[in-house]
Amino acid sequence: MSKIFEVPLYPYQRSADQDAATPVHHPVVVVGAGPVGLALAIDLAMQDVAVVVIDENDKVSWGSRAICFAKRPLEILDRLGCGDPMVDKGVVWNLGKVYFDERQVFGFNLLPEQGHKRPAFINLQQYYLEQYLVERVRELQAAGKPIELRGGNKVVDVSQDENSTQLTISTPDGPYRLRADFAVACDGAASPIRNLMGLDFVGRVFEDNFLIADVVMEAKFPTERWFWFDPPFNRGQSALLHKQPDNVWRIDFQLGWDIDREEELKPENIDRRLKAMLGEEISYELEWSSIYTFQCRRMDRFHEGRVIFAGDAAHQVSPFGARGANSGLQDTDNLAWKLKLILDGKSPITLLDSYDAERIHGAEENILNSSRSTDFITPKSEISRIFRDAVLDLSERYEATRPMVNSGRLSVPCTYDGSPLNGPDCAGMPERTRPGSPMVDAPVPGGWLLDQTGFGFQLMSIGETVPDALVVDGVKVTSLALSTADDADGYLRQRYLGDAPKAVYLIRPDQHVAARWDHYDETAVKAAVLKAIGR
Amino acid sequence: MTALKTEANIKGPDEFYAELLSVHEGLSKEQSDALNARLILLLANHIGDRAVLSEALKAAALKD
Numbered sequence: 384m385s386k387i388f389e390v391p392l393y394p395y396q397r398s399a400d401q402d403a404a405t406p407v408h409h410p411v412v413v414v415g416a417g418p419v420g421l422a423l424a425i426d427l428a429m430q431d432v433a434v435v436v437i438d439e440n441d442k443v444s445w446g447s448r449a450i451c452f453a454k455r456p457l458e459i460l461d462r463l464g465c466g467d468p469m470v471d472k473g474v475v476w477n478l479g480k481v482y483f484d485e486r487q488v489f490g491f492n493l494l495p496e497q498g499h500k501r502p503a504f505i506n507l508q509q510y511y512l513e514q515y516l517v518e519r520v521r522e523l524q525a526a527g528k529p530i531e532l533r534g535g536n537k538v539v540d541v542s543q544d545e546n547s548t549q550l551t552i553s554t555p556d557g558p559y560r561l562r563a564d565f566a567v568a569c570d571g572a573a574s575p576i577r578n579l580m581g582l583d584f585v586g587r588v589f590e591d592n593f594l595i596a597d598v599v600m601e602a603k604f605p606t607e608r609w610f611w612f613d614p615p616f617n618r619g620q621s622a623l624l625h626k627q628p629d630n631v632w633r634i635d636f637q638l639g640w641d642i643d644r645e646e647e648l649k650p651e652n653i654d655r656r657l658k659a660m661l662g663e664e665i666s667y668e669l670e671w672s673s674i675y676t677f678q679c680r681r682m683d684r685f686h687e688g689r690v691i692f693a694g695d696a697a698h699q700v701s702p703f704g705a706r707g708a709n710s711g712l713q714d715t716d717n718l719a720w721k722l723k724l725i726l727d728g729k730s731p732i733t734l735l736d737s738y739d740a741e742r743i744h745g746a747e748e749n750i751l752n753s754s755r756s757t758d759f760i761t762p763k764s765e766i767s768r769i770f771r772d773a774v775l776d777l778s779e780r781y782e783a784t785r786p787m788v789n790s791g792r793l794s795v796p797c798t799y800d801g802s803p804l805n806g807p808d809c810a811g812m813p814e815r816t817r818p819g820s821p822m823v824d825a826p827v828p829g830g831w832l833l834d835q836t837g838f839g840f841q842l843m844s845i846g847e848t849v850p851d852a853l854v855v856d857g858v859k860v861t862s863l864a865l866s867t868a869d870d871a872d873g874y875l876r877q878r879y880l881g882d883a884p885k886a887v888y889l890i891r892p893d894q895h896v897a898a899r900w901d902h903y904d905e906t907a908v909k910a911a912v913l914k915a916i917g918r
Numbered sequence: 919m920t921a922l923k924t925e926a927n928i929k930g931p932d933e934f935y936a937e938l939l940s941v942h943e944g945l946s947k948e949q950s951d952a953l954n955a956r957l958i959l960l961l962a963n964h965i966g967d968r969a970v971l972s973e974a975l976k977a978a979a980l981k982d
Contacts, residue, residue, distance in 0.1 A: 766951075773955035783963040 395535025419694030441534030473505030586680020806898025806911030
């Protein structure tokens with residue numbers, strides 16, 4: 384049976400653009416049809432921004448790669464119309480166990496909070512996400528939305544002037560050129576666009592290698608995340624076992640720095656490791672194996688003029704914490720509505736500076752968390768190993784040190800504190816929904832709060848009268864009226880009111896809070912809208 | 919320095935000091951290092967107050 388990642392989903396086809404006498408102009412060209420590029424293109428097309436996605440390949444990515452998707456990215460995928468297949472197919476998990484040497488040190492439960500449509504995490508192979516995104520592209524095309532996906536197209540040159548970018552693209556039929564208002568590089572950690580432009584990508588290199596073995600096996604292990612520090616089967620190193628759909632198990636062995644890659648990747652050596660870990664009697668099929676090293680780094684700026692970088696092209700973290708694909712999707716969530724406003728002439732191009740400010744803030748948070756996890760997993764000095772082992776030894780007996788055990792701090796959404804787009808806050812309201820925060824989901828009459836938001840600006844009112852719609856300098860703001868009378872379980876009160884009797888929230892198109900008040904004030908709302916669109 | 923107690927606070931200092939040394943008796947350097955690390959972590963958790971801990975870390979480093 385051929386695997387989905389072996390099937391060409393968007394094979395090269397000659398485009399009319401290749402026969403044009405002068406380069407054809409498109410509003411947005413996205414380079415890279417991975418999860419980040421496809422999510423951005425879908426977001427734009429759903430807002431009727433014409434977009435062309437180009438990729439030198441024509442298939443979903445090889446092997447499982449990213450496997451852990453957090454709640455916020457699932458909410459973003461919901462907005463894009465891809466949330467259901469993800470959650471239907473994905474494995475929901477909450478329990479984790481930590482082992483040290485031969486002993487189980489402790490188990491934890493992520494204890495998901497009630498009153499959310501989506502779970503805290505699901506595990507799902509990246510190729511399924513990409514497949515669902517490609518299917519969504521086809522669905523939008525069938526509905527007449529302006530989105531194109533061109534396989535076998537490779538960018539070989541990029542340049543720009545004040546008004547547009549020019550891309551030279553090589554194809555099996557030879558090169559052609561395109562012009563675009565904006566080019567977005569979603570072309571991964573090795574970003575050819577970034578290299579073509581000679582932009583720096585510096586940070587911290589971690590001297591370590593990890594072997595991923597994704598195996599298909601009938602195993603009786605529970606749906607839990609198991610992490611080993613210094614286990615007998617991988618002395619001095621770490622290991623991870625995590626379940627994916629279709630009986631695929633992610634097994635990750637830390638190998639250390641001085642290794643022979645070719646030797647380690649030989650099936651007989653992987654087999655030896657797997658049997659040492661899981662027992663001589665296991666039977667499995669090796670679906671994918673790979674050795675990776677990583678760095679924690681980011682670009683100085685996430686856009687240079689009209690060329691914008693998103694996902695791994697802009698920032699890279701260790702895999703511990705599932706902060707790669709998850710943060711890439713948050714980049715696109717942040718970027719799409721800004722491009723729409725700029726292309727519609729409603730915001731100045733300087734609105735892109737807020738993409739840098741907000742997503743660099745996110746990237747810094749991810750790099751910090753991911754570096755700390757890596758420092759715990761791989762102690763860098765004798766004394767750091769002494770403390771690491773002391774934390775683990777104590778954690779077997781006492782709760783005291785368990786919060787310090789760091790096998791990856793799992794991705795949580797980023798609050799854009801200090802963003803230039805944030806408007807006023809209101810004292811006494813919950814901290815978690817302060818300006819800059821992503822909205823917190825809650826059950827509302829007829830479904831879920833987050834399903835009633837997104838794409839446009841909204842005034843969410845709780846117990847306060849606001850106009851049905853406002854137009855602020857051409858930007859439409861619709862209303863979403865909620866009432867505490869429909870809030871029997873108190874989620875709205877807990878998540879949005881706090882001590883306030885009523886509330887008015889200005890919500891951005893990416894479901895982040897722009898500003899909030901305890902009463903409606905038209906002048907204040909209008910000023911906050913202008914601030915949120917970079918005017 | 920405001921939160922960290924730097925005046926003498928332990929009753930029976932000689933007994934405490936002897937007890938501190940006694941738990942290390944017969945241990946290798948490696949075992950002693952591990953014990954010290956566990957002790958620091960337990961005491962730090964007991965204190966809990968981040969300002970006190972930061973002051974203690976600075977004081978122990980013999981800085982300013």
